[in-house]
Amino acid sequence: MNPAFSVILLTTLTGAGQGLFLALFGSELAHALKLSAPMPGHDFYVLGALISLALSGAGLVASFFHLGRPERAWRSAAMWRTSWLSREVIVLPAFMATTALYALSHAMSWPITLATGAIGAALALALFVCTGMIYACLKFLQEWASPLTVINYLVLGCASGLTLASAYAALSAAELMTMMTSLAIALTVLGLATRSASLLRNARLRPRSSLQTAIGVHHPRIAQRSQGLMGGSFNTREFFHHRTLQFLRSVKWTFLLLAFVLPVLLLAAGAMTASPPLLWLAFAVQYVGLLAERWYFFAQANHPQNLYYQTIS
């Protein structure tokens, strides 16, 4: 596929926002369940939720750039029965609204923070599922059609959210920093594992479609001589990245380094030295890494329609 920046931003920004929200709510819940002693003041949650909201809001804004007809975006909630995209379109605003309410209830010290948080967390998780399923449900995009796609959206979103939470906590709730960084490290390592699993899986994929099945001629040697158009079309622009394999490979190693290895090191260093800048750096590096990861996620997906668009003459 040809990665679209709007979608890359949407999924990475809201992912981090969802992760951050889960971190906030998690800490509140842990406190409520007496699993961890300290609980920072309401301000921490208000600002944290607003950051999360800002991230998902930014994602939402980015998503509009993906639409040809943003003014009709309201229509996209219609098909929630069948379309994961429609479901995402419903869940994302719901999550944002809940996040806002969560911030408000903390600000107002209403006693509904836990309940709101629980709903928000459920929506955050649902949103991960929706986003992941948008891709995972396209069965002939074999690189995506796997539970790992959903898992990765979930784990990577949480990892970046927790890295952000670590940095945030280091600034305004030092007592949570260790817990957050430990979790961030754990999730990043887990992310490395699940993402690597999907890379390994994809490396072993054998495309089910071939030129033979595409045109229904079962000769071992088929070559396209003309795709029927010369100046390109939607089908040559949308589904292929037009980069070399080498470029793709370097993006892969870059994101493995930036999204996983460096963040873990920075998180560990930041936690040990209690250095907020290091933790912020960890988040920044990881976010950039995830942009690359997401770019790669799209670029690596080999759409069978490309079999039809290979040669001009």
Added chain:
Amino acid sequence: MSTVRLSNPHAEPVEELDVKKTTCYMCACRCGIRVHLRNGEVRYIDGNPDHPLNQGVICAKGASGIMKQQSPARLTQPLIRRPGTERGAGEFDEISWEEVFALLAERLKKLRETDPKKFALFTGRDQMQALTGMFAKQFGTPNYAAHGGFCSVNMAAGMIYTIGGSFWEFGGPDLERSKLFIMIGTAEDHHSNPMKVALSKFKRNGGRFVSINPVRTGYSAIADEWVPIKPGTDGALLLALCHEIIAKGLYDREFLARYTNAGQLVIQDPDADEFGLFAMDPEGDPVNPDYPHNKYWWDRLTDKLVPTHTPGADPRLRGSYALPDGTPVKPAFQLLLDRLKSYTPEWAEGICGVPADTIRRLAHEMGVTARDQKIHLPISWTDSWGVEHDHVTGNPVSFHAMRGLAAHSNGFHTIRALAILMSLLGTIDRPGGFRHKAPFPRAIPPIAKPPRGPHAVKPNSPLDGMPLGFPADPADLCVDDDGRPVRIDKGFSWEYPLSAHGLMHNVITNAWRGDPYPIDTLLIFMANMAWNSTMNTSEVRQMLNDKGEDGEYRIPFIVVCDAFQSEMTGFADLILPDTTYLERHDVMSILDRPISEFDGPVDSVRIPVVEPKGQCKPFQEVLIELGSRLGLPAFVRPDGTRKFRDYPDFIVNYETEPGSGIGFLAGWRGVDGQKAIRGEPNPKQWEMYAKNNCVFHYVLPASYQYMRNWNKGYMEWAQRVRMRRDADPILIHLYSDVMQRFRLAAQGKRPGRRPPPELRERVEKYFDPLPFYYPPLESQSTDTTRYPLNAVTQRPMAMYHSWDSQNAWLRQIHAHNYLHVNPATARAAGIGDGDWMWAESPWGKVRCMCRYSEAVEAGTVWTWNAIGKASNAWNLGPMANEARKGFLLNHLISEELPMQGSARRMSNSDPVTGQAAWYDVRVRIYRAGDDEPKESWPQFEPMKTLPGVTKTRPGVLKYFVGNWKKRS
């Protein structure tokens, strides 16, 4: 409401569309179309289901006619080169039509009064040669021709000189009843839609389709068998097929004996003046003095000499005999046998690359199918010798061939070989085989003759003779007493005696050189002679601008009539903006090459469906106006006043001779419109055509539809309606005594004209009365180890020559072209798929891109014809693919070849017909350096946009017509 818009099939009120019928001219096929208009704008064009030619279907070009009207390259104003600026600089001023006519009339009048041949009129892929030819004749200049000479004159002449008809617009394969169809060297051809319709029916009926072509595209794609062949070698293949068919006794003896000259006796005394001509019976009835029939057979039943076609006799086809006076004679067929003897399949394999076993198998398939799957139609007819037949026989093997054979300098003989193969199989004008289309068959050769010398060209008088014709004898050549050419293109001279369509490809070079003489005014209509229809394009472009020592242009005045800003318009002194086919009246005339069907004559018209753009004026009207102003006899009354109001008036009222009843259109003649083919002018003729799908189809009775060369009923009918002058039979010329007459002249035999000494050997060699194989002239004079590959072009189905790059839809299909190379050949040259590469001939080179293809013979490279464009021509943007990535193969092809053993240069053409040898060029290929620009070469100075042509090209085109619910 929007939700149901697409669910609601009635959403578009198509009943509000105004449907007009006319004839397409996105190409020369001339299909019937329906133009659907909304508020006067073209909403949709489709095929007219009631039209006999295309039966409702259309092609990619025809369906894109809308975009021709939208073209940003449309000319809209008459333009004159700005005084004081250089030709080619692109500086023009607008002038009025009145000024145009005044200027042209004055200039041409002077020429006509002094030396009419200083005016040359050459036309490209037009369909109004009846009118342009007549204009030239009336003007008095021999310097007229249309595109035929650079197109396919070999196909026309080779077959017309053999069977009296040809493929192309003259006849074709009867695929409805054929069982085996062999297509040779055809990519798309003129009969585009009908061929496709017929081919698919043929295949569905289980017919077997074999394609012989170095390249497998288009039609060949769906062939049951593809026989890749080396370009220029089909002659060898065809002769070997003839050899095998005769060797196995698979020829149709009955057909040959009666309907060809196979059994007629040819004089074999090498010392006789008449050597190689038919022995004539002085007592016999010549029947037709111009085409005497009083020849002999050797009757095998009585073993005696008898007059040809003696009732009850059957000629010997073999052996050698002696006339009563002792003159040795042989049947023509025996001479053919002698000729074919060494042309074995093994011999051919070494030349054309087709395995001998394949050649034999193909010969057997043809022969056995022709013999064993005979068709008997219960149609009675009478032959020219009065014998009644109660059925028509067909041998269902058919052929079609085009420029793959024609566009080689050995094409004439190759095509003769094909016509002879078809005749051996007995498939001429028979069901399932080849069939003629009216007004064919013609006499061999046809009666029309070119002017016979300089005396035919006189000031202030029409030309004596037709500008173009079919020489039958050296006396018919258009040469002076020294044997030098009279025409600027040297047509009908000893260099190319049978150049029935002229040699348009040499006009510019000859005029530039002043050889045989300089001309004054060159009028080019509908031909892109500064680009794709010229050879040696880069240099010809310079010649167009070149000045002599006196500082004057070597070609003093160039007038171009075009509809678009083509490459050619850049070289004009005067530009006449033509209308498009949707804007004008036009006729597909029986006097030209109409759109006849096998079952009878068909002609058709165009009727304007939209208003002309800007100041555009149909060239037809320009000619009528000029003819009237110049007082050309056909256009004025005896008192000198104008005879015709306009072109439609001319079409209705013009008669070839006063009272002849023959005019441009054959339909609805006679005062009440009841007469066909011949009859008085009918003032309502246009209306009748308009009412009848713009087409007139005269269906012959079944008994006149076959065996027309020898069909008494048909011939008498044709004579009665004056479609033919004579009614005598047209025997197939297996052996061509016409050719022999030229050879004898070269050998100094018989009284009459002689070729100039330096051409004697050439004429003697190539005027062989029987087909023979020789390598194309260019290969003969090229180092083929240095230039090992053949380079050819093909017609893309979705583009017409250079016309369609201004068409927004079609150019998305072919925006630029590649050189297609067999991967093995490309790899050997170190060229990768998609790489930039050079193709170089002895005459020039081009840089282009390579595309691997497994569907091309390994010694051949090919590209689509005329996709590459000069920068900014056709008002395309400076970075348009056509100019930056596309290329023109013509830069590699020379319009002249050095004449062997002489400093002289001769046209790169067939030595018999002057057919341009486009497909003879030899090339070598190599990879372009990595440091070279990724751009085709040569590049040209961008053309300036002409005044009146839109200055702004849309970045986005959202074509939506009419005010019906216009979408954003």
Added chain:
Amino acid sequence: MTQLALVIDLNVCVGCQACVTSCKSWNTSGTAGSLADLNPYDEDPTGTFFNRVQTFEVGSYPNTETVHFPKSCLHCEDPPCVPVCPTGASYKRAEDGIVLVDYDKCIGCKYCSWACPYGVRELDPERKEMTKCTLCVDRIYNEALPERDRKPACVLACPTSARIFGDVHDPDSVASKAIRERGGYQLMPEWGTEPSNHYLPRRKTEMTIRPDEIVRTDNPLKVDGLKPMPDASTPALDDAASW
């Protein structure tokens, strides 16, 4: 239940592209239009077309087949492009199985095109709405058109009648018969989309001539005294034996 579709006969398609531009011509000014063209007269022209004809080469020289391959929306029986559409703009009609886009609902998210394995949907670059073959739904039921013309534009245009239009659920339709009798097949069957459009494969007519069929009793060589005989100089039994 009706399922309208095209059956494309690769045995006769010559790749002429008539269906491509006829489709464009009909549709750009119709209910599905306008269909934009970008850079129409400049570098790399590109535009919205519902139908494309491609060319493939099968095999290696000299045993090469050139296959022209037209492709438009296949109107899948189980169209993956429909359920993914968030707005319901993409839908499959119950009455005749045509898969359509309601342009006024489309938000241009392109998701449906991702969900189509065949690369036949095109987002119009100007309207920013998803477009595709409508099976000329605005022609086929249009009673203002003469009966003969109530067919898709591409079908009427096709000179080789390589495009058969009909109800593939009606066993008696020409389309169904062609599929049955000519081995009609679907593209990428591995995805279970059940395309309604089918393709008919190439079929070859071969000729076999046995040597004994070549020379017949009525061979004209007899008449012309040319019947192949070994010439006297080739060895015979007489040269080697004496009885």
